């Protein structure tokens with residue numbers, strides 16, 4: 001069973017952002033599956049690297065749109081992005097040095113963060129973009 005199930009409830013109504021969120025959901029579900037399978041540290045490292053890389057790409061996409069459309073709440077939104085990146089990079093370093101494992105707690109943290117961020121901050125941002133004519 002997947003950790004996160006995509007539903008219309010998670011859709012923010014901007015196609016590019018929705019597609020990237022779906023991809024992120026897939027990657028986090030993939031990480032969860034590798035964790036459940038008890039895969040070795042080097043595999044977990046690679047999978048987490050990919051999640052972090054794609055997350056960075058996705059945040060850049062949103063932040064570029066914030067600039068382009070002069071989003072008034074960009075500082076708060078970017079701060080949420082940066083906090084997650086800091087936490088994820090910290091985890092990545094601990095994993096690489098053998099000082100941590102990806103646990104169910106890690107997975108629930110990622111799940112909660114993503115769902116909460118999409119439902120609150122990304123929806124608010126998407127509503128703004130829609131009001132500027134982007135779909």
Ligand SMILES: [Fe+2]
Pocket residue numbers: 062077081117121122
């Ligand atoms: Fe965001």
Ligand SMILES: [Fe+2]
Pocket residue numbers: 021058062118122
């Ligand atoms: Fe997002």
